Amino acid sequence: MRELRINLKEKTYLLYIERGLLDRIGKKIKSIYTDNGIKDVSANKKVIIVTDKNVDKFYGNKVKESLEESGFMFFKVVIEPGEKSKSMEELIKLYNELLDIGVTRGDLIIALGGGVVGDLTGFAASTFLRGIPYIQIPTSLLAQIDSSIGGKVAVDLPRGKNLVGSFYHPEAVFIDPNVLDTLDKRFLYDGMGEVIKYGCIKDKELFYNLIQYDDKELLSNMENIIYTCCSIKKKVVEKDEKDTGDRMLLNFGHTIGHAIEKYYNFEKYTHGEAVALGMYIITKKSEEMKLTKEGTAALIAKVLNRHNLEHEINLEDKDSILSAISLDKKNKGEFINIVLLRDIGDSFIHEIKRVEMIDFI
Numbered sequence: 292m293r294e295l296r297i298n299l300k301e302k303t304y305l306l307y308i309e310r311g312l313l314d315r316i317g318k319k320i321k322s323i324y325t326d327n328g329i330k331d332v333s334a335n336k337k338v339i340i341v342t343d344k345n346v347d348k349f350y351g352n353k354v355k356e357s358l359e360e361s362g363f364m365f366f367k368v369v370i371e372p373g374e375k376s377k378s379m380e381e382l383i384k385l386y387n388e389l390l391d392i393g394v395t396r397g398d399l400i401i402a403l404g405g406g407v408v409g410d411l412t413g414f415a416a417s418t419f420l421r422g423i424p425y426i427q428i429p430t431s432l433l434a435q436i437d438s439s440i441g442g443k444v445a446v447d448l449p450r451g452k453n454l455v456g457s458f459y460h461p462e463a464v465f466i467d468p469n470v471l472d473t474l475d476k477r478f479l480y481d482g483m484g485e486v487i488k489y490g491c492i493k494d495k496e497l498f499y500n501l502i503q504y505d506d507k508e509l510l511s512n513m514e515n516i517i518y519t520c521c522s523i524k525k526k527v528v529e530k531d532e533k534d535t536g537d538r539m540l541l542n543f544g545h546t547i548g549h550a551i552e553k554y555y556n557f558e559k560y561t562h563g564e565a566v567a568l569g570m571y572i573i574t575k576k577s578e579e580m581k582l583t584k585e586g587t588a589a590l591i592a593k594v595l596n597r598h599n600l601e602h603e604i605n606l607e608d609k610d611s612i613l614s615a616i617s618l619d620k621k622n623k624g625e626f627i628n629i630v631l632l633r634d635i636g637d638s639f640i641h642e643i644k645r646v647e648m649i650d651f652i
């Protein structure tokens with residue numbers, strides 16, 4: 292079992308990583324529940340699992356049995372899979388389910404799923420009755436290394452992603468790398484986009500390991516990879532919890548990546564695929580401008596291709612991509628911050644005039 296303690300100003304909590312953790316989840320949660328003094332579990336306290344249909348099919352029963360064995364009163368809310376469920380409508384449906392169950396502030400909500408379930412459930416937990424304790428059990432690679440850590444929770448509005456949200460940290464995060472065995476390959480590669488990003492911005496060793504791993508080695512080293520990525524995110528988040536400075540480094544590849552996703556109406560590229568393109572495009576340009584060590588973009592292309600991610604796209608319509616960048620809520624004003632690499636593992640924030648962004652695409 293690997294553990295990481297996330298230390299924030301107003302809260303500290305543990306993240307556990309272990310293969311097979313899901314089999315013992317009831318016992319583990321019971322210890323968190325009593326240790327944190329949320330409530331004593333002897334009187335059959337309510338635990339409400341929020342999950343999606345895909346995850347429920349594989350893990351719903353296992354989690355139910357384990358929680359019931361540990362004396363919890365088990366309830367389950369199952370949503371449709373996919374980004375469409377991160378909506379106001381789904382949020383209100385979830386509030387209504389919680390009301391029907393009779394949830395109180397002494398009960399516990401558990402997000403069992405990918406980033407969609409995590410973000411929606413976390414936001415519901417942060418707002419329902421002004422805040423209910425919750426636990427994250429992330430099941431996609433992206434959720435295990437990124438969205439379950441850092442406290443950002445949100446839902447989308449028809450006019451854009453993550454427009455309504457808050458910072459709300461869980462009581463604990465439980466990561467079982469074994470659940471990745473049932474994840475669709477495209478979502479595995481999607482998560483690899485973010486894994487590679489961590490190597491690019493902060494960890495040369497991770498990056499060079501990723502260049503070498505074949506698919507089998509990748510999976511057998513997954514527990515270490517997840518631990519490394521979570522350690523990087525932990526350090527960045529502890530330094531800049533509310534995302535006003537260093538946390539921006541986590542956005543490497545995202546300025547152009549988001550614009551590509553948006554330009555193709557979120558249909559052609561997954562988030563990780565778009566970030567992969569964004570990392571390569573910006574590094575190729577920054578290398579030409581002598582801001583980045585020669586050969587870095589080629590290394591990024593190599594590691595991306597190694598993990599089934601493309602690095603090149605024909606950006607003929609640069610103006611549309613540029614206007615998609617300008618529409619992004621993070622890019623208001625005359626100046627914008629972009630994240631560049633000096634070298635693999637060494638990233639920095641670079642302020643440019645918004646009009647200069649065209650030079651980077």
Ligand SMILES: NC(=O)c1ccc[n+]([C@@H]2O[C@H](COP(=O)([O-])OP(=O)(O)OC[C@H]3O[C@@H](n4cnc5c(N)ncnc54)[C@H](O)[C@@H]3O)[C@@H](O)[C@H]2O)c1
Nearest residue numbers: 345372373405406407408430431433434438443470473474
């Ligand atoms: N809060 C944050 O800091 C943060 C950071 C990055 C991304 N996000 C958000 O995360 C979301 C994307 O997350 P995602 O990529 O996990 O998407 P997702 O939650 O839609 O999961 C991807 C797919 O995999 C399925 N799935 C998940 N785990 C599975 C498993 N173990 N076995 C079989 N199928 C499984 C899901 O049902 C879904 O179909 C976006 O909404 C994004 O905005 C949030």
